[in-house]
Amino acid sequence: MTARILALHLAVLAALFAAQFVLPSYHVTSLARIMVLAVFAMGYNIAFGYTGLLSLGHALFFAAGMYGAGLPALHFGVGGGTALILGLLAGGALAGAAGLLALRTAGVSFMIVTLMFAQAGYLTILYFAEYTRGNDGFPVPATARSLFGFALSGDRMRYMTALLLFSAAMLACLALVRSRFGRIMVAMRENEERSRMLGYNPYAVKLTALAISGLYAGLAGAAYALLFGYAGASFAGIQYSILPLLYVLTGGAGTVLGPLVGTAVMFWLTDIASGLTSAWLMVVGVALVALTLFAPRGMLGLIRERWAKWLP
Amino acid sequence: MSFGPFLLLALMEGMVMAAVLALTAVGLSLVFGTMRVVNVAHGEFFMLGAVIAWFVADHLGGAAWMNFAVALVVAPLVVAAIAVLADRLVLRRLNYEPEATIVATIGLLYILQQAALSLFGPDARPVPAPFELRLQLPWFGWSGYKVFVILAAGAILLAVWFLMTRTRAGLIMRATQIDRDTARAFGIDTDKVYALVFGLGAGLAALGAVLVVPIQQAHYLMGGDPLLLSFIVVIIGGLGSIRGTLVAALVIGLSDGVIAMFYTATLAKILATLLVALVLVFRPQGLFGAKA
Helix, strand or coil, X not given: CHHHHHHHHHHHHHHHHHHHHHCCHHHHHHHHHHHHHHHHHHHHHHHHHHCCCCCCCHHHHHHHHHHHHHHHHHXXXXXXXXXXXXXXXXXXHHHHHHHHHHCCCCXXXXXXXXXXXXXXXXXXXXXXXXXXXXXXXXXXXXXHCEECCXXXXXXXXXXXXXXXXXXXXXXXXXXXXXXXXXXXHHHHHHCHHHHHHCXXXXXXXXXXXXXXXXXXXXXXXXXXXXXXXXXXXXXXXCHHHHHHHHHHHHHCCCCCCHXXXXXXXXXXXXXXXXXXXXXXXXXXXXXXXXXXXXXXXXXXXXXXXXXXXCCC | CCHHXXXXXXXXXXXXXXXXXXXXXXXXXXXXXXXXXXXXXXHHHHHHHHHHHHHHHHHHCCCHHHHHHHHHHHHHHHHHHHHHHHXXXXXXXXXXXXXXXXXXXXXXXHHHHHHHHHHHCCCCECCCCCCCCEEEXXXXXXXXXXXXXXXXXXXXXXXXXXXXXXXXXXXXHHHHHHXXXXXXXXXXXXXXXXXXXXXXXXXXXXXXXXXXXXXXXXXXXXXXXXXXXXXXXXXXXXXXXXXXXXXXXXXXXXXXXXXXXXXCHHHHHHHHXXXXXXXXXXXXXXXXXXXX
């Protein structure tokens, strides 16, 4: 049982490793981007899919990672490894701080509070345009775009770094959701009152889950800035709060591989759509409506329900 | 200009904003109050109203006041019809489950935005005011049309108040709001009530847009600000309380006008969004709402 789960996930990682030798270079770059965004979606899934916290403000934590890594690199010439860790911590810390307040509410109020926090964060980036370069953003300096002496701007190194981060994030997520704490998270989603009666502290559990989710978002934001060399305010906008939700809903909320599947499917779908028409917003909109109407469990959720009950 | 007249101008501009905001926010508040649905696509209904007003003005080719009168009737009806359709096709099938409806209305937002972009193009479109009248005050001149906007919004709000408190339809809406199941047990077709309320809310947003579009311009991305401000107003006023919404629209509209004129608009928005978040956390019933 456990061997089967481990084998599946390692097989996925092996396939991702092999993909760089098979796919044309355009798609290799796309896949690197997908893996970074999938880390973001995986973090979102920990909050939304497993703990039941529907946040509309995860762009804040993604941007925290992006600027947490990018700003020290821009102003103080910090190196790549340090920048990555700073971004990771910035995402987690901000998620924890936002959670302290936002988790006093639930349901619709929680969604609006997180939305407002993210909006305030976005506007703050614009307000301090002197340091953040506002809407124009800034290219991340070359000093920060290297890890252990390897430049991250090369295709091979970029892909391998994205794969490494994705693997670490996925295995950590797998361990988390199969742990005791993972089951308590699910208990919060399923019935908060009953878990409170059993002696768990819902506030503490949800806060921890949200902070972990913020660590993922921060890591993804920092990696995005370092690997693709740009940080800008558009990544803090509402759209980047909606995207992880879309990815997770598509792939399947509450599944470990769902975020990767959802990110890949939606990424290529919008990619193809923007090649055919300029109407890629329509694709996102129709996908959101259709998913909530016809497939609220997403692709892997459906597979788990029908065929593979063991899927974590 | 010295400080006194400057402040007066800021307050008058704030009043125009408050009037339009009140229309839009009351629409959002009606929908939330009756259906418990947070309609994220509300700003797009506003945008559609403005775009339809431009379309009418551009294609009808009559006198400005006539185009305006036609738009005032057509835009709310078309937008309400779209909203009723969305309710039938999407929201009802989700059984108005709060989280699913938010995700679905986010989808609706993108669909409407893209539709407006594809059908009407990416340019900002000016719409002529129905009449040109300049009011000359001792310190500055002011557009007479803006006075008309304030009066018209006031009249429409009065009509909504009359509808909700003095008619049978309003009684049915309030009954559905207070207890859907009991209302249904008394033979009220709550599905129909929901569809009509959703249409009414969207129609109010469209009306506000038709009124404001000769001052602003019609653009497919214009729905963002009204949505955010309506959210702010509805939450500060207390979710679902119409009276609170009106007071909050006045306060937010006026203070936004003043802050934006003396400080920067970005700072005003940061403070307003943070205020909303904190109100929801510490006073969920709103600043003006009664304790639930």
